[in-house]
Structures are given as C-alpha cells and as structure tokens.
Amino acid sequence: MKKAATLALxxxxxxxxxxxxxxxxxAAQAGGVFRLQLLWPLLLGTLLVIFLxxxxxxxxxxxxxxxxxxxxxxxxxxxxxxxxxxxxxxHFLVLGAEIGGICFALHLxxxxxxxxxxxxxxxxxxxxxxxxxxxxxxNSTSLLGLLTLAFVVAAWQHRPPTGQILAxxxxxxxxxxxxxxxxxxxxxxxAVISPYMFYFYSSGAVEDKWDDSYIGVNRGVSxxxxxxxSLISVGAIVVAAVVLAPRGIQVDDYHQAAxxxxxxFPFWGFVxxxxxxAIACLGAATEVALSMAYATAQTYGWNWGxxxxxxxxxxxxxxxxxAILGSALLILFGVDPLKLTLLTMAVNAAxxxxxxxxxxxxxNDRKLLKEHRNGWISNTxxxxxxxxxxxxxxxxxxxxxxxGS
Amino acid sequence: MPRQxxxxxxxxxxxxxxxxxxxxxxxxxxxxxMGRVDGxxxxxxxxxxxxxxxxxxxxxxxxxxxxxxxxxxxxxxxRRFGVRKVARYKAPWSDVQELTSYHLKLDVGxxxxxxxxxxxxxxxxxxxxxxxxxxxxxxxxxxKE
Numbered sequence: 072m073k074k075a076a077t078l079a080l081x082x083x084x085x086x087x088x089x090x091x092x093x094x095x096x097x098a099a100q101a102g103g104v105f106r107l108q109l110l111w112p113l114l115l116g117t118l119l120v121i122f123l124x125x126x127x128x129x130x131x132x133x134x135x136x137x138x139x140x141x142x143x144x145x146x147x148x149x150x151x152x153x154x155x156x157x158x159x160x161x162h163f164l165v166l167g168a169e170i171g172g173i174c175f176a177l178h179l180x181x182x183x184x185x186x187x188x189x190x191x192x193x194x195x196x197x198x199x200x201x202x203x204x205x206x207x208x209x210n211s212t213s214l215l216g217l218l219t220l221a222f223v224v225a226a227w228q229h230r231p232p233t234g235q236i237l238a239x240x241x242x243x244x245x246x247x248x249x250x251x252x253x254x255x256x257x258x259x260x261x262a263v264i265s266p267y268m269f270y271f272y273s274s275g276a277v278e279d280k281w282d283d284s285y286i287g288v289n290r291g292v293s294x295x296x297x298x299x300x301s302l303i304s305v306g307a308i309v310v311a312a313v314v315l316a317p318r319g320i321q322v323d324d325y326h327q328a329a330x331x332x333x334x335x336f337p338f339w340g341f342v343x344x345x346x347x348x349a350i351a352c353l354g355a356a357t358e359v360a361l362s363m364a365y366a367t368a369q370t371y372g373w374n375w376g377x378x379x380x381x382x383x384x385x386x387x388x389x390x391x392x393x394a395i396l397g398s399a400l401l402i403l404f405g406v407d408p409l410k411l412t413l414l415t416m417a418v419n420a421a422x423x424x425x426x427x428x429x430x431x432x433x434x435n436d437r438k439l440l441k442e443h444r445n446g447w448i449s450n451t452x453x454x455x456x457x458x459x460x461x462x463x464x465x466x467x468x469x470x471x472x473x474x475g476s
Numbered sequence: 477m478p479r480q481x482x483x484x485x486x487x488x489x490x491x492x493x494x495x496x497x498x499x500x501x502x503x504x505x506x507x508x509x510m511g512r513v514d515g516x517x518x519x520x521x522x523x524x525x526x527x528x529x530x531x532x533x534x535x536x537x538x539x540x541x542x543x544x545x546x547x548x549x550x551x552x553x554x555r556r557f558g559v560r561k562v563a564r565y566k567a568p569w570s571d572v573q574e575l576t577s578y579h580l581k582l583d584v585g586x587x588x589x590x591x592x593x594x595x596x597x598x599x600x601x602x603x604x605x606x607x608x609x610x611x612x613x614x615x616x617x618x619x620k621e
Contacts, residue, residue, distance in 0.1 A: 134577065134578060135578050136578050140501065140578075143499050143512065144499050144500055144501065144512075144578075145495070145499075147494070147498065147499055148499055148514075148538060148541060149541060149542065152542070201606070368509075371511065371512065372501050372502060372509055372510065372511040372512035373509060373511070373595070374508055374509040374510070374586075374595070375509065380608070381603050381606075381608075382599050382603050382604075382608075383508075384595075385594075385595050385598035385599045385602065385603045386594060386595055386598060388603065389598060389602065438577075439577060
C-alpha cells in the first residue's frame, strides 16, 4: 500500500517537475520558428531520459549510492575531477537560468525590472532549502508544478492538426535557417536530458532510503512520470506553433513567449503563464541547487542530507547557499534570462558525454549491481546516448556561435 | 592487485586496493560521513606480502594524486587560510571496523578528528548565527541538546 502511494506521488512529482525554464524557452522557440517540425528531438530526448532516469534510480536503490558518490568511489578521483568541475559550472548556469525565469515571471506580474528580483528570489529559494525537508521540497514544488499542464489544456483547445503533429515526430531537414534549426534541436535535447536530474534523482532515492524493493516503483515513476511530463513540452510546442508562429513571433524575448496562453485563456492566460513559469522555475532551482550541493558533498565525502539539521552538514548547506547567491548575481548584473537559458541548454547537450560514459561503466558493473545490472536494451540505449552526445558535443559548439544569436 | 586476508571484523577476505578502498566513503562509528579515503599507505615487509598501514584523508592528499606542485600549493593555502591544523588525517588500518561496497567505517568519532575541523568551524561561526530551521530537530536533534 505504501509502495502504491510512493508510486502515485512519484509519478505526480515527476510530471509536475518535468517542465522548467529550459523546456519552456526551447519549446517556445521551436514552435514559434519551426511550428511542429521540431517535435522529434523532444520525443527522442524523452525516450533517452526515461532510460537514464530509470538507471540512476535503479543504481541508487540497489547500491544505496547516489551517482556522484559512486563515480568517485568506483572510477576514482582523477577520472571524476574534470567531469565534476565541468558539470558544476554548467549547473551554475542552469541555476542562473532558473532564477532568471522566476525573476522574469515576477517582472511580468509586477512590471518591475527583472534584475531587481534577483536577490529577493535568491533569498526565497535559499529559505525554502534551509527550512524545508527533502520530501516537503520535492512534493510541494512538483505538485504545484502540475499547473504547467495548462500548456497541454491550451494545446488541446487549439485542436492542432493531428497529421502535422505526427509528421513532426519524424526527423526532417529544415526548409529555412538550418543553423537555427539544429541549434534549437540540440537545445531541446539538452533541456529534456538535463544532467542535474540524474544527480538529483539518485541522491533523492538515497535520501528516501530506497532499497531493492523500489525497483518496480522506480520503473513506473520514470516511464509514466517522464512520459507524461514530456506531454507538457509537446503542449508548449503546439501552443507556440499555433499562437506565435502565424503572427511571425520568433521568441527572441520572454515577453513574446508570455503571449502563448492568451488565446486559449483570454482572461487568465497572462497570469497563468507567469504563474506556471515561476513555479516550474522555482521547483527546478531548488533541484539544481541541491544537485550541486549533493555532487560536491558526495565528491569529498562530506556529511550530506536535506533532512539533517544544517548544524550537522554545514558544508553541504553552505554549498547550496553559495551556488544560489552566485547564480543570482548573473541575473542581478543584467544577463538576459532567455539568452542564458538557450545557451545553457545547448551546453547541457554538449556535456552529456560526461554523464553518459560513467553511467555506462557503472551500470554494467557485475559486482555492484549483480542481477540488476543493465540488460542489452538499456545498454543499447545508453550507447546511443553516448554516441549521440559526443556528436552533439562536436556539433553544438559551432552552432552556439552561428545559431545562438 | 594485492589481496589480503583479514580477521573476523566486517572486512571482506578479498579486496582490491584501488577499487574497493581508495576513494571509498569514510564514516565514523555513528555512521556520520567524515570524508573519503584520499590516500592509502602500504607497509612493505621483508619476505612477506605488503600490508595497509593507514589511510589518509585531506585535500592535500588528493592534490598530491594530481601533481606534487598542486600539493604544495594547496598546503600553502591551508597554512595561510585553513582551519585545519594538520594537513593529513591518518587513520591506522586497525581502526577500520567495517568495509562494505558503500562505506568504510572507522572506530572513531568524526567530531574528534581533524576531518571535521572545517565542519565545526562553519557550524560555530556561520550556521550558529542563522535561525534554526524546522527540520532535523526531531529525534536526532534532541539527543544533542
């Protein structure tokens, strides 16, 4: 009975927690510029992320170890150092983008400039982490995050052409702006397969004291939760394609994206957009900040846990405090949240090899996982991720320069 | 890989040093996480297999694994700004109580070792001055009060 409740809650939280600033920005751009043609990177990303999330949960349940912990333990400090530093830097940017998203939502509602909100928002995110326990944070932000289902409802109301949706699910070559097309495709993938998710998910499984008996729950949560979660991104692309594209709005600015829900919900659309954005970004910001603290504490073996009194894990708490403050400075000093988000999502995709390769090594460790190690399907999918991510890493850097502007 | 036979303590009979011990999470007898096995020191013995003398913990030890120059640099920083009095915490192998796939348990209290110098300093100088949160002060916190 407890397992069924865990499963239901897990599915709800991963649906609610799926959507963040990266998904919003990339979906708005994809729909605004290429209508329904870029649904396929989203689908591909979702399929891959389901496998990766399932693996990180299974790994944590069987070994009682979160990923950064296990990588340092089993692959050694020297192997882990470079990926750890690179991913920390990327997470710093992601956190900045999420904080920027909350600040922009507040700007939409209040009219005050976005940078003004940087420090109050940082304080809010910090206070949340400082005071609340792990399950309180995860459950409250993710359940509120179900508000982002507004995009699915809006997409439904617009009655999009089914034929075009199905056509968009197959990869096709662009009719115009090839650099921009591939840049957005890469960013969509980076937004769906965010590296921080695996640290967060596996550390969360350890915080929740998962054991072998949670393998089924884990599978259900990752397949159903992530699967339905990605529907929100599909919804956002559809809405952008129906509402923004015909008006020639290409979303160079979050203000343009804010119009997305106003056709489906004439009166509430604007507020609904701001609220969805703020909540989705708040949830993600807490997750990214925690992931950074988890990864650092686990790398150095410090005491860690969101349910501990901060006096028992001072270094862990100061780690997320510093991360939040530092990332908020990006927004305070006037970095454009949308540009930061799009850049970060492409970088996310470029650093995927650092996530995928250790994954492949650990998930096949007979001594660690015994009968729960990867089968050929999971291995094939991870190999696809490894190869794809290396290709993306090579491709996305010139695209960053060409198509990012 | 050297293998070693151990006594009846919670230590497996066959170990691979780099794989099973180096970089392993170290916990104290209360299972508080206190750091990682940053270095291993072996004793070479005439005519007998080498054996582990002690494990080492500390940023300086980690830095040494990357390069001796980095080690000197990190140690310089520690001397100037560090809270830790000694660069390396050395735990004799005889203190090891248990070794599993996810931790190495030492028969010590983390708070009494230099590995917690920073943790203690931050708690007394920073955390102490911020109002306490609601969590964590259930059964765990009560004990400490």
